[in-house]
Amino acid sequence: MVHYQMVFQTWWEAKLPSLTTKAANNRKSRTQPIIGSPLFPFPVQKYGSLVLLQFGAIPVLIVSSADAAREIMRTHDLNFAYRHAFRVQAKLLYNYKDLALSPYGEFWRQLKSIFVLKLLSNKMVQSFHSIREEETSILVKRITDHIPSGPVNLRNMLPEFTNYVVCRSACGGNYTQSENGKKFWDLLKEMSELMGAVGIPDFYPWLSWITRVNGLDKRVDSFVKRMDDFLEGMIGERLETRKDEQDVGEGNRDNFLDILIDMYKAGNTSGVSMDKDGIKAMLLNVFLAGVDSTATVMEWVMTELLRHPTVMEKLQNEIRQIVKDKQDVKDHDIQKMHYLKAVMKETLRYHPPIPIILRRQGTNDVKIKGYDVKAGTLVMINNWAIGRDPRFWDEPETFQPERFFNSSIDFKGLDFELIPFGGGRRGCPGTAFSIATIEFVLANLLHKFNWELPDGAQGRDLDMTENLMGTLHREIPLTVVATQIK
Numbered sequence: 001m002v003h004y005q006m007v008f009q010t011w012w013e014a015k016l017p018s019l020t021t022k023a024a025n026n027r028k029s030r031t032q033p034i035i036g037s038p039l040f041p042f043p044v045q046k047y048g049s050l051v052l053l054q055f056g057a058i059p060v061l062i063v064s065s066a067d068a069a070r071e072i073m074r075t076h077d078l079n080f081a082y083r084h085a086f087r088v089q090a091k092l093l094y095n096y097k098d099l100a101l102s103p104y105g106e107f108w109r110q111l112k113s114i115f116v117l118k119l120l121s122n123k124m125v126q127s128f129h130s131i132r133e134e135e136t137s138i139l140v141k142r143i144t145d146h147i148p149s150g151p152v153n154l155r156n157m158l159p160e161f162t163n164y165v166v167c168r169s170a171c172g173g174n175y176t177q178s179e180n181g182k183k184f185w186d187l188l189k190e191m192s193e194l195m196g197a198v199g200i201p202d203f204y205p206w207l208s209w210i211t212r213v214n215g216l217d218k219r220v221d222s223f224v225k226r227m228d229d230f231l232e233g234m235i236g237e238r239l240e241t242r243k244d245e246q247d248v249g250e251g252n253r254d255n256f257l258d259i260l261i262d263m264y265k266a267g268n269t270s271g272v273s274m275d276k277d278g279i280k281a282m283l284l285n286v287f288l289a290g291v292d293s294t295a296t297v298m299e300w301v302m303t304e305l306l307r308h309p310t311v312m313e314k315l316q317n318e319i320r321q322i323v324k325d326k327q328d329v330k331d332h333d334i335q336k337m338h339y340l341k342a343v344m345k346e347t348l349r350y351h352p353p354i355p356i357i358l359r360r361q362g363t364n365d366v367k368i369k370g371y372d373v374k375a376g377t378l379v380m381i382n383n384w385a386i387g388r389d390p391r392f393w394d395e396p397e398t399f400q401p402e403r404f405f406n407s408s409i410d411f412k413g414l415d416f417e418l419i420p421f422g423g424g425r426r427g428c429p430g431t432a433f434s435i436a437t438i439e440f441v442l443a444n445l446l447h448k449f450n451w452e453l454p455d456g457a458q459g460r461d462l463d464m465t466e467n468l469m470g471t472l473h474r475e476i477p478l479t480v481v482a483t484q485i486k
């Protein structure tokens with residue numbers, strides 16, 4: 001029986017958001033797992049899997065069970081296909097010209113089909129294998145060069161790696177290690193911080209003067225101008241130097257920017273109205289959604305492998321048996337690595353980088369699990385709690401990749417017990433891209449190096465505190481000792 005509690009609280013009365021959770025550390029002492037989430041510490045056992053809060057003017061429904069998520073993302077998917085955008089986010093993303101924030105409708109459908117069919121199609125993801133290979137070699141070299149000077153800080157290296165992979169796929173080769181690349185990276189980091197700015201006017205629109213007085217509006221406006229100047233320069237330069245589509249051949253573009261510029265130049269004849277702001281918003285979507293989330297998963301996988309040496313050994317054995325005496329792991333080797341795939345699923349279950357998925361209900365009132373939910377309700381799907389729900393997962397607090405053997409459960413958005421990439425119409429279009437990147441680099445890192453914690457520390461001593469800053473990552477960066485395999 002699902003309990004449905006009406007908890008009316010004002011925004012500041014709610015215990016929100018305690019951005020850092022020490023819950024993971026306390027877990028050891030618990031006999032009964034308590035499911036809350038880093039953002040919403042409402043144990044399911046106490047409050048039920050549907051909790052309704054009132055944040056100022058906005059009713060907010062927190063959903064913490066696979067059953068209810070299924071009703072939202074499948075049964076009523078059309079009604080919940082709206083994304084809630086906070087004011088700062090909308091400003092930063094060209095007022096809904098991007099895919100992630102654009103309201104559900106014809107324009108969103110066009111953008112989604114560009115993402116799914118053109119930018120991130122399976123063919124495109126495969127075609128990026130040379131980027132994955134080259135950037136992985138650079139990362140391996142950086143780690144190798146670093147070995148004599150001591151432990152490696154993966155928090156520094158992994159996001160830089162994913163940024164380069166995303167950057168080359170999105171913009172072509174010029175924006176990685178160059179001066180412009182560095183400038184873009186700094187701008188993106190600043191933007192990620194600003195994306196988390198949720199102000200009182202988001203919940204109390206009549207208090208919109210507050211962000212004028214406290215300087216937030218000014219900071220955001222100045223940032224928007226700097227980012228826009230940068231992107232304008234990038235597009236202008238590409239327009240001058242690029243070859244026309246007929247010269248490279250239709251379908252032969254190797255990066256998102258050129259594909260988007262082709263659409264912009266084709267005008268409405270391509271069936272999509274893409275203007276320059278649309279190009280910029282789409283590019284920003286790719287960076288904001290793709291870089292940090294992908295690096296966060298890699299850091300969690302390495303953390304869990306260090307905490308579970310037998311899992312690490314089993315995975316390294318699998319990789320080394322498949323690769324044999326070849327120098328490098330290749331894309332086609334990955335398909336044979338079943339244990340690696342189980343480790344990926346288990347990590348995404350236990351550490352979803354986006355622990356809360358934001359949706360907004362459309363114009364109809366609906367019933368979820370028999371309870372009335374009013375039009376316009378902001379829905380937060382508590383993906384983190386769903387992945388640890390003891391009603392579905394045996395020993396949910398144990399990291400156990402073997403649970404996925406002989407199980408058809410996958411993270412592609414059809415099994416609502418495991419939704420790190422969301423599901424339904426608004427599900428993540430970057431799943432294949434990020435999985436291909438993570439599996440490839442991990443297989444190589446585990447093939448080429450052995451890994452330990454510094455100073456003889458044991459995996460069980462690792463501090464597992466989580467911190468939500470854009471994505472849910474380790475509070476303390478993971479520092480490791482790498483030893484190269486001869």
Ligand code: HEM
Pocket residue numbers: 083099100101112115120285286287289290291293294297352353354357358359419420421422423424425426427428429430431433434
């Ligand atoms: C491990 C990596 C990633 C994770 C965990 C992740 C997770 C998610 C989640 C949970 C959503 C919301 C889905 C929903 O509402 O049902 C989402 C949406 C989205 N993701 Fe990802 N993502 C990842 C990588 C990427 C990458 C690499 C890209 C692009 C290159 C990307 C682009 C997007 C976009 C554009 C949306 C909005 C889709 C829409 O509103 O229709 N993501 N992602």
